[in-house]
Amino acid sequence: MAGKDCSGRVALITGVTGQDGAYLAEYLLGLGYTVHGIKRRSSSFNTGRVDHLYQDPHEGNVPFLLHHGDMTDSTNLIRLVQQIRPDEIYNLAAQSHVGVSFESPEYTANADALGVLRLLEAIRILGMEKQTRFYQASTSELYGLVQEIPQRETTPFYPRSPYGCAKLYGYWITVNYREAYGMFACNGILFNHESPIRGETFVTRKITRGVARIEAGLEEAIYLGNLEAKRDWGHARDYVEGMHRILQADVPDDFVLATGETHSVRELVELAFAEVDRRIEWRGEGVEETGIDCRSGKAVVRIDPNYFRPTEVDLLIGDCSKARDKLGWTPKTSFAQLVKEMVASDLVAARREAARGSNTL
Ligand code: NDP
Ligand code: GDR
Secondary structure: OOOOOOOOOEEEEEOOOOHHHHHHHHHHHHOOOEEEEEEOOOOOOOOOOOHHHOOOHHHOOOOEEEEEOOOOOHHHHHHHHHHHOOOEEEEOOOOOOHHHHHHOHHHHHHHHHHHHHHHHHHHHHOOOOOOOEEEEEEEHHHOOOOOOOOEOOOOOOOOOOHHHHHHHHHHHHHHHHHHHHOOOEEEEEEOOEEOOOOOOOOHHHHHHHHHHHHHOOOOOOEEEOOOOOEEOOEEHHHHHHHHHHHHHOOOOOOEEEOOOOOEEHHHHHHHHHHOOOOOEEEEOOHHHOEEEEOOOOOEEEEEOHHHOOOOOOOEOOEOOHHHHHHHOOOOOOOHHHHHHHHHHHHHHHHHHHHHHHHHOO
């Protein structure tokens, strides 16, 4: 699909200010799309991930436009779909933090479950069922408690968090609108995907940023929860290409996007520290466990029970053979390359911050 001329096509991305939204907007602009994105009103700037794509609309015909909106406001969504009349909608907006969903379950359900319904209804109310293709950001969190390994499109779901339960509704309402109204509505069941612009509270970025800040002398230790959880981690840049391919298929369907490899949080810690030539030795048990940096002899990883979840997803490993066979999609970035790129990017930021700090002394 890369390189295909899509000039004149119009996409609407919800959640455009997030990690995936930013990568997808850039990818679609590169294909010639006009891209409209929905951002939330915020008291501070929240468009840092897409500022490089933005041009002042006063300059005339610009291909990237931002609109205020919210997944909890159907009037807003209907009006935007009516104004923009998109060929493709990518619904990426969500309260996407699994841990936070235990603290804000109702809001998570409102945005992540009912939000999907609101958007599908907007398409239907406006009579655009045959005109607008719809992508729903579904997730490997649907699999939750292990039923089958590796997890594929036919694996039964067993969500383990308010986030997973909300996304389960989003998944099925998308399937239902496809079957009930003949809409081109698809789920991408994406396994974890990360990047240098991953939110700082997700475990990969928390670790790579922590490693960089320890190396730059800005922090002493990283506080983590469950080190044994295993995830199938890929690169967001590869996955947004898969989202686009899902909407270019001949028939609407649901697809797993994954790498087929799994690693524990503990392995991720070790690999990230190895990027700055530090070897970690583990001492103690349970919440007393620490990761000692063999170079300095200091505890650079500590356990904080607050980061454990009431119910955990222990093991995710996906089988993307359907996407490979039907869409020609495969991930390009290895786990080691991903961690290397993230640590390198965080090191640049941490060293810059450290230099700024020492300049002010
Ligand atoms: P992020 O958390 O980085 O981005 C989420 C986006 O949704 C942000 O733009 C956020 O806005 C926006 N948002 C949150 N709540 C609302 C709301 N009520 N109304 C409008 N916008 C809202 O997530 P990712 O980019 O990582 O993920 C994109 C989607 O894919 C999400 O739906 C996520 O659940 C799903 N997913 C992600 C995976 C991953 O590994 N990254 C894997 C599988 C699925 P703001 O910037 O203002 O906070
Ligand atoms: P996840 O990602 O829950 O898989 O959801 P996250 O990075 O938050 O957690 C991965 C695993 O690491 C464990 N963990 C910690 N997690 C965080 N955030 N912080 C910690 O300090 C920590 N210590 C250990 C977690 O318990 C978990 O097992 C992500 C999100 O992007 C979802 O939106 C998406 O749907 C799924 O990936 C696929």
